[in-house]
Amino acid sequence: MTVSFSISQAITIQSYEWAMRINWLDNLKALGIFLVIFGHMLPNSHLRQYIYSFHIPLFFFVSGYLFDRSKYNFGQFFRKKFSTLMIPYLFFATLSFLFWFFIVRNLSISGWALAIDPLKPLIGILYGIGSGDWRVPMNAPLWFLPCLFIVETVFYFVNNRYYLIIFAVLGYLVTFLPFRLPWSSDVAFAAIVFYGMGHFYKDTWMSHKALPLLFTFHFAFCFLNSPVDMNDLLYGNIFYFYISAYLGVLFYSTLCKIIKKNRVITYVGSNTIIIIGLVGIARFILNGLSYTLFGIKHIEQLGLGFTLAATIVQISLIIPVIYCINKWFPFILGRHVGQTFEDKNK
DSSP states (O other): OOHHHHHHHHHHHOOOOGGGSOHHHHHHHHHHHHHHHHHHHSOSSHHHHHHHTTHHHHHHHHHHHTOOGGGOOHHHHHHHHIIIIIHHHHHHHHHHHHHIIIIIHHHOSSOGGGGSOTHHHHHHHHHOOSSSTTSOTTOGGGGHHHHHHHHHHHHHHOOOTTHHHHHHHHHHHGGGOSSOOGGGHHHHHHHHHHHHHHHHTTTOOOOGGGHHHHHHHHHHHHHHSOOOBGGGTBOSSHHHHHHHHHHHHHHHHHHHHHSOOOHHHHHHHTTHHHHHHHHHHHHHHHHHHHHHHHOOSOGGGGOHHHHHHHHHHHHHHHHHHHHHHHHHOGGGGTOOTTOOHHHHTO
8 A cells, every 4th residue: 555545535534514614724734734844854054044943933823813711721731732732742751762772772773772871861751851851752842742731731721812021031031040831831931822813813814915024024933043942941032932923823824725625735734632642653664764775864954855754754754643633542642533623622
């Protein structure tokens, strides 16, 4: 069975009610997850700097757009978010650790995995950060899930647009702490700004005619600033960071409203949590295949075109697993068997 056939089969069989989804949000999330994978494979460069200037804020913005406090009391809200964010996090983090411990440590070419004390990343699953020896091995992007859980829990009580200024300042101040806060709570201070923007300004859209001007300012503030990385609390000039990130999110949100519905893009965009949870394993498999078949240790070193192709292949490798999880193991995502994405969000 080829990868292309797996994608076609999974999308055809999957029982989502596509018409009930918000098309442009799926477009935006699909773009975001593509840039997360692609950006992680890039060396330090202007392209990497550009992608990192907005790709993580984009996901917090989308989550804030979907926030609706009126649907739940806090107990219901907390349980829902724990089951849909922390349960997937704990599952995929544990799976990543076991894969790293039993597979990577035995097959790693460079032997770097053997130099890490296994106890650190094991405890690090509970610590929930995405950098250093305590991060989840194989899958640094998983830090996003506990961080989003913190953001959503806090925002339930402080959903006032004027608090965003306070959180913007706190997001800068915590960068001076000599240690990382658990569950990436330090990142959450800056992240809640973008979450709030998604919620409070969800109806503020630019005309497509303004896209060139919007991109120009987004691009300019990106490179007026130094390289950023929310995971590592690297914001450069904090004002440039917030401005560039928000303008970037606004630009691509407006652009994604123009793009027509596509079943592949919708499928990828509606399953970003699974992709985040498995991308590290998919990348190891891809690197292993490229080394075994062609003697290439790191395929991204072959150039931009190969990196783009490797990103697509990694997502394609995960598609069959997405289908299996949605059909037979939805409890991993906080759903019941037979419950669709739409049912979960009613």
